[in-house]
Amino acid sequence: MNVRKELAALLLALCLALPLARPAHAEATVTHQQLENLLLSVDGNDPRTVRTIHYSYDYNRYVSLRDMAAALSGTAKHFDLSIANDQVTITTGRDYTPVGGEGEPFPDTGVYETRPLALYLIWLDGRELHYQSFLSPGADRRDCFMSLTDLAMQLDLSLEVSAGSMRLNSREGFTIDLDTLREGGFYYEIHSGLVGDATTGAIYTAWEPMLSVPIASTTKLMSFVIIMDAAANGEIALSDSVTIPEEAARLSRTADGVIYMEAGQVSNVTDLLCAMLVLSSNESATALAVHTCGSEAAFVERMNRKAQALGLSEGTVFYNCNGLPVYTDNLAATKVQNRMSAYDMFELVRYLLSAYPEVTRITSLRTVTLESFGVTIANTNTLLYNLPGVVGLKTGTTNMSGACLVTAMEAQDAKGDVHMLVSVEFGAEDSTVRTTLSEEMLRYGLQMLREQSASGAGAAVPIDAEELIRAALRGF
């Protein structure tokens, strides 16, 4: 054969083969340059290297799960780890089986690639967790980098970190001293926050609790109260059909809508309540408001009157039923938002859980199918996955309010009695911060509940007339 023809054939073959050799989809990766070879000493033994990524900021640590698993092998905090496809499985109480490379320091190049931060599926002892993490690329010896704080909370690790080293006491568990952390600026990431015991009224820690701030969709907890009051008074029934009004349909077609609705479409109170609380559907809240009171304006008037009747402060103001920003109808056209203090929200939640405890049957749902809309929706509250006992309650986000979260968690004290712990958080930078902070606050609340019940400390006595009257009004 002619040599030129052979070369041409070879070239053609290469051109055809090369696309096949390339992967169909290239993995997206991020390059990390803030790396640390953290030295972990367990129970005072010789330290081992745990590779750590500082994500975007120094000390925002994400640690290698394989390095941690290898370092904790043979201790009371040992765990096994397997990573298959995009699923991470952690099993506590078992020694880790190494795959090679554990504890080897980051290479001298000073860069390390992983897949972008995302909500990969993490299973811990059969329980699904929702935490942002990094996965190393490729299929061989994959590693997962998880936030050090999140890992310590989930594996109940007693860790001290400073100056490039970490000390772990495997005989102790995770504890948090919020009041000490507060002095280090723990609360600077939020506008205000509080954690307390809704059962007794005791407040364990608070940050700017009386400050009136925008509350976004946590508003819908008050909306729920008004709707349930109307049902209790016989004005509406929970079995009612609801004809979607024009204002709700219009809202559903905007960027603030999450469930598409047509005016005149028929749904029902139960589906709309689920949509309002689980998915934070603004249009569902509007539809319910119109169904309950004939108009949203009349519904909002009831919200404000209820706030007054509950003895909430003057800083609690509602302009609408769903928490969205609204413009005032005047020349200045100011954008206003519903406002409340963390303390008032705590009081509202105490009332809600006392008067309508069935609210948690809705707010604890991770997913729910809305038959009238033919959709299955997922809860916006990721703490339902990460903290056992969490039964709700509501997320909220606007540009001005930041990421807000009101959480209720069933917890047993040292005597076995069940209490409802509540955390209120307003103004976090994003949903990751609000979830982590709320989890830390609730774990602190749990610590305090158990310490106080073990020591025999009694329920909190109201500190003033207002608190006493509110407590008395809740008795209805």
Place this chain on the structure above:
Amino acid sequence: MILLLLVILALAVVAGLLALKLSRREDTRLAGVWQMRAELTDTARTRADAWLQRAALGEQVPAAEYLPALSVTVRLTLSPDGSWSREIRDGEYESARAAAERGLAKALRELLRLRIADAGRPPETAAEAEARIQRVLGMSTEDYMRDYGPALLPPLSQMRAVYDGSGAYLADGETINFDGEAVRYLMDGELLVLLRPEGAEVYERA
């Protein structure tokens, strides 16, 4: 000349003795037990109003309608031998405090009744409101005021610091000298008024 000096000296002695006799007569008139009422009504009502204010939410529950007039006796003893003592009657202070707390408890019950009505709930009597409060507190409203309520009166220690004391006194014309502190006074029948810079103290003979 010597005679003149002797006369002047004798007159001076007589004048001195006369002055001494007069002052002793003045002291004799002053001697005895005097009593004054230290008023606490305004203080207690102002503090009670402030405590109720945040919970009032527009309702009118003025402390003046529920707290009685409150005062404690200050007893001043001026002895003929030139010693004096003054004291607050402790028992009266405790009685005044208890009366103030009972009044505030009553005001709180009334405020709760009004707030219950505002909330659209069935009206309750004072007894029912008290029962409701007891369920919340695990104690009576009066006990709560005693152990956790606001301080409606100045502390007893503060009042003792103001009123309690003892020493020596000497009347001299229009003033009484209490251990070096000269206080102008007026006496009219059974009333003794001490005109102190911070205000007049009006005593009645006990």
